[in-house]
Amino acid sequence: MGMALSLGRRGLGRVWPNPNVGCVIVRDGCVIGRGWTADGGRPHAETQALRGIDATGATAYVTLEPCAHHGKTPPCSEALIAAKVARVVIATGDPDPRVAGKGIAMLRDAGLEVITGLRKAEARADLAGFLLRITQNxxxxxxxxxxxxxxxxxxxxxxxxxxxxxxxxxxxxxxxxxxxxxxxxxxxxxxxxxxxxxxxxxxxxxxxxxxxxxxxxxxxxxxxxxxxxxxxxxxxxxxxxxxxxxxxxxxxxxxxxxxxxxxxxxxxxxxxxxxxxxxxxxxxxxxxxxxxxxxxxxxxxxxxxxxxxxxxGTPSIGAMGLDQLxxxxxxxxxxxxxxxxxxxxxxxxx
CATH class of the missing domain: 3.40.430.10 (Dihydrofolate Reductase, subunit A)
Incomplete structure (x- = not known):
C-alpha cells in the first residue's frame, strides 16, 4: 500500500477533476503490475496496473475504492473482477454518490475478498482535494x-x-x-x-x-x-x-x-x-x-x-478584524x- 500511495502522489495537480489514485498488483510476493491515474484523469489507476499482465489469483492494493459506475470508461471494479483478482485491499472509501460503497459491494458479490482501511489516514490526506470537492463542494x-x-x-x-x-x-x-x-x-x-x-x-x-x-x-x-x-x-x-x-x-x-x-x-x-x-x-x-x-x-x-x-513594509496577511486572540x-x-x-x-x- 505504501507503493500505491507513492504512485498516487504522481497524479497530484495532473488528474483533476478525478482523484489521484495509485494501484499495485501483487502475486506470490512479487509486484506484477502497478499504475496511477493518468494525466487528465483517465485511464484510471486500476486499469493502468492491470494492463498487459495475468492477474489471476493476485491481490490488488488500491488507495481509493474502485469506481462502480459507467462513465467515459467502464467501472474499475468490473476490470478487477474480469482480471480474476482474488483479493482487493483498499485504503479508503469513495464518498462520490456514484460509488460510495457500491464498488466494494460489487467486488464482494463477485466473490473477491475485500479488506478496507489499510493506511487510511495517509490516503485521505493525499486525496483531500477530491474528498473536499465531493463532500463540501x-x-x-x-x-x-x-x-x-x-x-x-x-x-x-x-x-x-x-x-x-x-x-x-x-x-x-x-x-x-x-x-x-x-x-x-x-x-x-x-x-x-x-x-x-x-x-x-x-x-x-x-x-x-x-x-x-x-x-x-x-x-x-x-x-x-x-x-x-x-x-x-x-x-x-x-x-x-x-x-x-x-x-x-x-x-x-x-x-x-x-x-x-x-x-x-x-x-x-x-x-x-x-x-x-x-x-x-x-x-x-x-x-x-x-x-x-x-x-x-x-x-x-x-x-x-x-x-x-x-x-x-507590506504585511503578508491583510486586516482580519480580530478582537480576541x-x-x-x-x-x-x-x-x-x-x-x-x-x-x-x-x-x-x-
Missing part, C-alpha cells in the same frame, strides 16, 4: 507565504524581488506543479505582473492560473501571453464586461461579492464546480485574509527569510525544513 487550499522574518512581503516602496532565495522559489514551483491551480488576487497581478507558471522543472501539464478580481481592473500581460501554455481563469464580481478577456482566451466566472471583494466561499464553489480539487494561493494579503477568515485554508506553507523590513485561525506544525538560506515551515488545519 470546495477544493483543498494551500496558502503560501514568502516573507521576511517579521512577516513582510514588500518594502514600503513595494520592492519585493526577492525576499527569499532561489532554492525557495524553486520549491514553490514544485509545489505549484502538485496543485490543479495557482490563485492570486488583483493586487498581486497589478504589483508583480506574474506568469504563475511552473518553470525549469520540465512539467508537461501546467496548473490553471486563477485571478480573483472584483472589477477585473488589472493589466495581466504575462498571464495573457502565456495562455497558450497554461489556462487563465478570471473570477470576477457582478456586471463586469469580460469580452476583452474572453477574446484573449481567458475563461471568466461570475462570483458573488462581499463589499469590494469576491465572496471567498462562492469563489471556491465556482472552482470546485469546474473540477478543481487543489488550489495553491500565492496572495496577496487581502485574499489571504479573506480565505483565512472564511475558514477555507487547509494548509499554510511559509518561506521565511532572515531579513527584517520593519513595520512600514481566541478568534485567530490556528494551525498545527507539520514540517520544518531549511531551504537554502531560508526556512520552510508547513502548518495544517487541526
Amino acid at each position: 470546495r477544493p483543498f487550499v494551500t496558502l503560501k507565504l514568502a516573507s521576511s522574518f517579521d512577516g513582510r512581503i514588500a518594502t514600503a516602496t513595494g520592492e519585493s524581488k526577492w525576499i527569499t532565495g532561489p532554492d525557495s522559489r524553486r520549491m514553490v514551483h514544485a509545489m505549484r506543479a502538485q496543485h490543479d491551480a495557482v490563485l492570486v488576487g488583483a493586487g498581486t497581478v497589478r504589483a508583480d505582473d506574474p506568469s504563475l507558471t511552473v518553470r525549469d522543472l520540465g512539467v508537461s501539464r501546467q496548473p490553471v492560473r486563477v485571478v480573483a478580481s472584483g472589477r477585473l481592473e488589472i493589466d495581466a500581460s504575462q498571464l495573457v501571453e502565456t495562455i497558450p501554455q497554461a489556462p487563465l481563469w478570471l473570477c470576477h464580481g457582478l456586471n463586469v464586461d469580460v469580452q476583452k478577456w474572453t477574446d484573449l482566451g481567458a475563461q471568466t466566472f461570475e462570483c458573488a461579492v462581499q463589499g469590494r471583494q469576491i465572496d471567498p466561499v462562492d469563489l471556491m464553489q465556482n472552482l470546485a464546480n469546474n473540477g478543481l480539487t487543489r488550489v495553491f494561493c500565492e496572495g496577496g494579503g487581502s485574499l489571504a485574509a479573506s480565505l483565512l477568515s472564511a475558514g477555507l485554508v487547509d494548509e499554510v506553507v511559509g518561506f521565511t527569510a532572515g531579513a527584517m523590513l520593519g513595520a512600514e 481566541a478568534d485567530a485561525p490556528r494551525f498545527e506544525l507539520a514540517e520544518i525544513q531549511r531551504v537554502g538560506a531560508d526556512l520552510m515551515h508547513r502548518w495544517v488545519r487541526p
Whole structure:
C-alpha cells in the first residue's frame, strides 16, 4: 500500500477533476503490475496496473475504492473482477454518490475478498482535494507565504524581488506543479505582473492560473501571453464586461461579492464546480485574509527569510478584524525544513 500511495502522489495537480489514485498488483510476493491515474484523469489507476499482465489469483492494493459506475470508461471494479483478482485491499472509501460503497459491494458479490482501511489516514490526506470537492463542494487550499522574518512581503516602496532565495522559489514551483491551480488576487497581478507558471522543472501539464478580481481592473500581460501554455481563469464580481478577456482566451466566472471583494466561499464553489480539487494561493494579503477568515485554508506553507523590513513594509496577511486572540485561525506544525538560506515551515488545519 505504501507503493500505491507513492504512485498516487504522481497524479497530484495532473488528474483533476478525478482523484489521484495509485494501484499495485501483487502475486506470490512479487509486484506484477502497478499504475496511477493518468494525466487528465483517465485511464484510471486500476486499469493502468492491470494492463498487459495475468492477474489471476493476485491481490490488488488500491488507495481509493474502485469506481462502480459507467462513465467515459467502464467501472474499475468490473476490470478487477474480469482480471480474476482474488483479493482487493483498499485504503479508503469513495464518498462520490456514484460509488460510495457500491464498488466494494460489487467486488464482494463477485466473490473477491475485500479488506478496507489499510493506511487510511495517509490516503485521505493525499486525496483531500477530491474528498473536499465531493463532500463540501470546495477544493483543498494551500496558502503560501514568502516573507521576511517579521512577516513582510514588500518594502514600503513595494520592492519585493526577492525576499527569499532561489532554492525557495524553486520549491514553490514544485509545489505549484502538485496543485490543479495557482490563485492570486488583483493586487498581486497589478504589483508583480506574474506568469504563475511552473518553470525549469520540465512539467508537461501546467496548473490553471486563477485571478480573483472584483472589477477585473488589472493589466495581466504575462498571464495573457502565456495562455497558450497554461489556462487563465478570471473570477470576477457582478456586471463586469469580460469580452476583452474572453477574446484573449481567458475563461471568466461570475462570483458573488462581499463589499469590494469576491465572496471567498462562492469563489471556491465556482472552482470546485469546474473540477478543481487543489488550489495553491500565492496572495496577496487581502485574499489571504479573506480565505483565512472564511475558514477555507487547509494548509499554510511559509518561506521565511532572515531579513527584517520593519513595520512600514507590506504585511503578508491583510486586516482580519480580530478582537480576541481566541478568534485567530490556528494551525498545527507539520514540517520544518531549511531551504537554502531560508526556512520552510508547513502548518495544517487541526
